[in-house]
Amino acid sequence: MGFVLKRLSQKNSWNKLFKQRLTEPFHLNFMAIFVLLFGSFRKKVAYDLVVRPQHAFGILHAADQAKLRGLSEITIIEFGVANGAGLMNMIAIAEKVTKITGIKIHIYGFDTGTGMPEPKDYRDHPEYYNTGDFPMNKDLLEEKIKGKATIIYGPIKANISKFLSSISEANPIGFVTIDVDYYSSTKDVLELFKFEATLFLPLTFVYLDDIFMPHHNSKCGELLAIEEFNAEEAMREISYHRFFENQRIFRNANWVKQLYYFHVLDHPYRSELKRDRKAYVLDNPYLKFEGNKKQFN
Numbered sequence: 001m002g003f004v005l006k007r008l009s010q011k012n013s014w015n016k017l018f019k020q021r022l023t024e025p026f027h028l029n030f031m032a033i034f035v036l037l038f039g040s041f042r043k044k045v046a047y048d049l050v051v052r053p054q055h056a057f058g059i060l061h062a063a064d065q066a067k068l069r070g071l072s073e074i075t076i077i078e079f080g081v082a083n084g085a086g087l088m089n090m091i092a093i094a095e096k097v098t099k100i101t102g103i104k105i106h107i108y109g110f111d112t113g114t115g116m117p118e119p120k121d122y123r124d125h126p127e128y129y130n131t132g133d134f135p136m137n138k139d140l141l142e143e144k145i146k147g148k149a150t151i152i153y154g155p156i157k158a159n160i161s162k163f164l165s166s167i168s169e170a171n172p173i174g175f176v177t178i179d180v181d182y183y184s185s186t187k188d189v190l191e192l193f194k195f196e197a198t199l200f201l202p203l204t205f206v207y208l209d210d211i212f213m214p215h216h217n218s219k220c221g222e223l224l225a226i227e228e229f230n231a232e233e234a235m236r237e238i239s240y241h242r243f244f245e246n247q248r249i250f251r252n253a254n255w256v257k258q259l260y261y262f263h264v265l266d267h268p269y270r271s272e273l274k275r276d277r278k279a280y281v282l283d284n285p286y287l288k289f290e291g292n293k294k295q296f297n
């Protein structure tokens with residue numbers, strides 16, 4: 001209860017509650033009360049009742065996908081850690097996801113360790129972010145995450161290719177959150193998305209944190225970096241799935257518009273012919289034939 005009151009004392013939480021949650025249909029919010037009290041973790045994810053629902057969705061669905069593919073481990077990454085609230089949230093969610101799916105989850109964070117680097121030009125939104133913003137209490141954070149997550153310190157550009165040795169086909173990347181604010185830093189992050197196809201799930205979830213403020217646009221910041229990546233990489237695509245919000249119970253939350261899909265078109269799974277299954281047959285309610293389930297009379 002104390003936690004709920006503390007959260008509600010923050011302006012951002014009121015905004016989320018009034019502008020995003022309470023604008024949803026009453027009956028859905030009413031049902032959510034029961035889910036909050038009695039629901040399983042999976043149901044709570046479906047009803048956006050987990051703190052940072054973007055992490056909960058991304059991690060749970062990546063683990064589900066891995067399981068379907070016969071894998072037992074995945075890797076998840078946060079780019080831009082700062083004081084670690086996001087990373088610690090990912091650790092807490094991953095523990096729950098492991099419990100219900102059996103999938104082991106390796107967690108990594110990337111950060112300078114000293115706050116934001118120097119912005120390069122207008123594309124880095126210097127009107128919003130400043131050199132040295134978001135410093136880190138390194139020792140305190142390291143003590144808390146010991147054995148649960150690994151933070152790779154330094155400029156992302158210098159560390160990204162070395163990171164290749166930390167992952168393999170047996171523990172592919174399934175969820176990435178990009179919270180580095182700048183265009184230039186996002187460009188460095190996107191080098192990861194050019195790695196070997198099998199180091200990812202064929203559909204990997206990507207959360208873009210810095211695309212929702214008024215000055216954010218596709219000629220600056222994270223969105224510009226994504227557009228350039230898509231233009232350059234013929235077999236890779238990071239895009240918003242236009243039906244994603246239709247698959248959610250609650251659709252007004254910002255995160256629903258910030259959760260992107262990374263399509264790994266050169267992943268072997270995307271070219272596998274499924275010859276070993278029975279052919280799909282479509283019903284026709286106007287016709288009578290054996291196996292036709294839908295009929296008008």
Ligand SMILES: C[S@@+](CC[C@H](N)C(=O)[O-])C[C@H]1O[C@@H](n2cnc3c(N)ncnc32)[C@H](O)[C@@H]1O
Pocket residue numbers: 078079080081082083084085086087110111112113114115116117133134135154155156157179180181182184185188
């Ligand atoms: C907004 S903060 C991250 C907040 C964090 N995700 C959270 O949820 O609490 C952005 C972080 O990105 C890091 N960052 C930005 N550009 C970077 C770069 N090129 N290399 C490494 N870290 C970078 C900064 O050090 C800063 O801590």
